Amino acid sequence: MIQLNQVGKRYGESWALHPLDGMIASGQVVALCGSNGAGKSTLLNLMNGTISPSVGSVSLNGLTIDDGKAYHQTFGYMPDDFAFEPSWTVGETYAYYALWQGVKPDLALLKRIGLDGLRSQDVGKLSKGMRQRLLLAQALVTKPDILLLDEPTNGLDPTWMRLLGGLLRQEAERGATIVCSTHQLDVAAMLADEVWMLKGGRLAGRVLVTDEAAAYAEIKRFFFESEVEACQTGVARTK
Numbered sequence: 001m002i003q004l005n006q007v008g009k010r011y012g013e014s015w016a017l018h019p020l021d022g023m024i025a026s027g028q029v030v031a032l033c034g035s036n037g038a039g040k041s042t043l044l045n046l047m048n049g050t051i052s053p054s055v056g057s058v059s060l061n062g063l064t065i066d067d068g069k070a071y072h073q074t075f076g077y078m079p080d081d082f083a084f085e086p087s088w089t090v091g092e093t094y095a096y097y098a099l100w101q102g103v104k105p106d107l108a109l110l111k112r113i114g115l116d117g118l119r120s121q122d123v124g125k126l127s128k129g130m131r132q133r134l135l136l137a138q139a140l141v142t143k144p145d146i147l148l149l150d151e152p153t154n155g156l157d158p159t160w161m162r163l164l165g166g167l168l169r170q171e172a173e174r175g176a177t178i179v180c181s182t183h184q185l186d187v188a189a190m191l192a193d194e195v196w197m198l199k200g201g202r203l204a205g206r207v208l209v210t211d212e213a214a215a216y217a218e219i220k221r222f223f224f225e226s227e228v229e230a231c232q233t234g235v236a237r238t239k
């Protein structure tokens with residue numbers, strides 16, 4: 001479970017993320033949507049502890065960043081990209097990461113993610129989509145209680161997006177709490193139980209997904225109405 005307690009981040013006078021409260025239960029998938037600069041990465045980075053809050057706190061399964069290693073062991077994080085050592089193979093990279101995390105490299109997981117046949121391929125020769133899969137395998141290797149994913153569908157083809165959807169659903173069913181950011185509104189509606197709409201560093205709305213098509217329509221309406229509003233504000237200011 002993720003608990004956000006009036007957590008916010010400010011750089012100088014400007015709020016990257018205004019203080020917000022929230023709770024994401026075990027087994028729930030939340031997608032973070034919003035335009036460039038809306039605050040998606042800031043919120044994910046507050047959860048993964050790479051930035052510290054200006055106010056408030058985040059707790060993951062009751063642990064806070066002050067719990068150190070135990071906090072970091074509760075979650076798996078998939079960044080949007082990573083500078084892998086290009087001359088290492090997929091198998092070596094995955095095994096190294098698993099050992100660094102203190103677990104055995106689970107080959108069944110590589111198979112589930114479709115990387116089994118690429119174990120002897122150099123990471124430097126992988127496509128963007130293949131690198132995304134490797135990052136996902138790394139995020140899942142410890143079977144974490146919480147999964148934080150930054151733009152997990154970047155570079156994935158539509159078939160893989162569906163498979164990713166199924167995979168995340170299986171993880172949620174085993175009780176994982178999942179948060180992912182995405183620019184793809186249809187992907188948000190497909191993956192998530194709830195979509196958090198961020199705008200200008202504020203949590204501007206939440207869309208519960210009970211029906212994928214209806215949720216997609218609602219997210220689109222929300223997103224484009226707020227974009228139009230932002231453009232109109234911009235025009236008004238120039239007059």
Ligand SMILES: Nc1ncnc2c1ncn2[C@@H]1O[C@H](COP(=O)(O)OP(=O)(O)OP(=O)(O)O)[C@@H](O)[C@H]1O
Pocket residue numbers: 011015016017034035036037038039040041042043201
């Ligand atoms: N290190 C920083 N110093 C100053 N401002 C920052 C810093 N990091 C982020 N910001 C600002 O915080 C706001 C939110 O940025 P954030 O990266 O969270 O947005 P985002 O929704 O992830 O955007 P994108 O979709 O472009 O990745 C932006 O206005 C950004 O300029």
